[in-house]
Amino acid sequence: MLRIAGKKGKNMRTFVIRARKASIRPDKVFAQVGSDEHFEIIAHTLANAFYYSNGMRENVQVYVVLDSSPDFPRTLKFSSNEGLSFPGFHERAILEVIVSALTRGAKVTKDSVLPIQPGIEICGFGFDTLMKGLQEKAPTYLLDSKGEDVRNVEFQENALFVLSDHLSMPKNSIKGLERRGLTKISLGKRVLFASQCVVLVHNEMDRQGR
Ligand SMILES: C[S@@+](CC[C@H](N)C(=O)[O-])C[C@H]1O[C@@H](n2cnc3c(N)ncnc32)[C@H](O)[C@@H]1O
Numbered sequence: 001m002l003r004i005a006g007k008k009g010k011n012m013r014t015f016v017i018r019a020r021k022a023s024i025r026p027d028k029v030f031a032q033v034g035s036d037e038h039f040e041i042i043a044h045t046l047a048n049a050f051y052y053s054n055g056m057r058e059n060v061q062v063y064v065v066l067d068s069s070p071d072f073p074r075t076l077k078f079s080s081n082e083g084l085s086f087p088g089f090h091e092r093a094i095l096e097v098i099v100s101a102l103t104r105g106a107k108v109t110k111d112s113v114l115p116i117q118p119g120i121e122i123c124g125f126g127f128d129t130l131m132k133g134l135q136e137k138a139p140t141y142l143l144d145s146k147g148e149d150v151r152n153v154e155f156q157e158n159a160l161f162v163l164s165d166h167l168s169m170p171k172n173s174i175k176g177l178e179r180r181g182l183t184k185i186s187l188g189k190r191v192l193f194a195s196q197c198v199v200l201v202h203n204e205m206d207r208q209g210r
Contacts, residue, residue: 005158006059007081011210013202014138014160016063017045017194018127020167024069026102029095037068041165043094044195046078049202051089056080057202063134064098065127072110073126076101084119127173134160135180142169142177143197147184150204159210161201163194 006012021037023029032039042064049062061079076098078084087093097120105122108114113123123130134140138160141153162169162177174182187200 010059011205012059012061012081012158013057013205014061014063014134014158015045015049015198015201016065016127016130016134016160016162017042017165018065018067018163018169018173019165020067022064022066022068022165024066024074024102026099026106029099029102033091033095038166039095040091041194042098043091044193045198046086046094047089047091048195048198050078050080050084050086056084063130065130067126072124074102074105074108075123075126075130076105077121077123079119079121082119128176131162131173131177132180135177139183140177140181141183141185142174143187143194143201144184145186145189145191147186150185150187150200153183153185155205155208155210157210159205161198163197165194 019042022039022042023032023037029039034040046062049060050056058080061077064076066074066076086097101116101120101122104116105114108122108124110124111129113121115121138158139156140160140162143161143163187197
């Protein structure tokens, strides 16, 4: 699932965003925009993870974990190196792709992975299973305003960045991440939107030439 090297030998940047109340039901996606569930955070985070002024970044992948489900959580994987495209970078364009992916991925079974379209897969599992797999292969950085200043961190290759949406990451999940090896990194004391964190991480990595 996790591609280890990026294109042309470049580092892969991987983001995991855990959306605590985001629904796996396609008919609920737009209803959760601007509500307590704040599905719009996912669209903003994807836009900032993939787009820059001149186009789409290579060597980026984003896992969106959707926690709200009557059976088991789902994770959508977006990968710019696998032919990902959106019909635009505005909120509606991105959310429509998510609605389509959830509709077409409705048959995914627990613990399996189903390709949806170039650059998009749906996984029949949530955060803990995903992270167990990813942490075996990638150095993991949890975005945390109380962590180590990002400017003092020399990132390892193929870094994996983990963040939550508007709700805190559960303490038990953090303990699991720590057991497998984790660095907490801070972008400053001010608590930012997840989508803003992604921009700042890209900026730090770009400036380090990674
Ligand atoms: C809107 S914040 C979540 C706020 C939530 N009440 C909490 O305390 O975690 C979304 C995510 O962005 C990341 N984040 C926000 N501000 C940050 C900062 N200054 N440094 C590092 N990560 C930050 C964290 O991963 C956080 O879970």
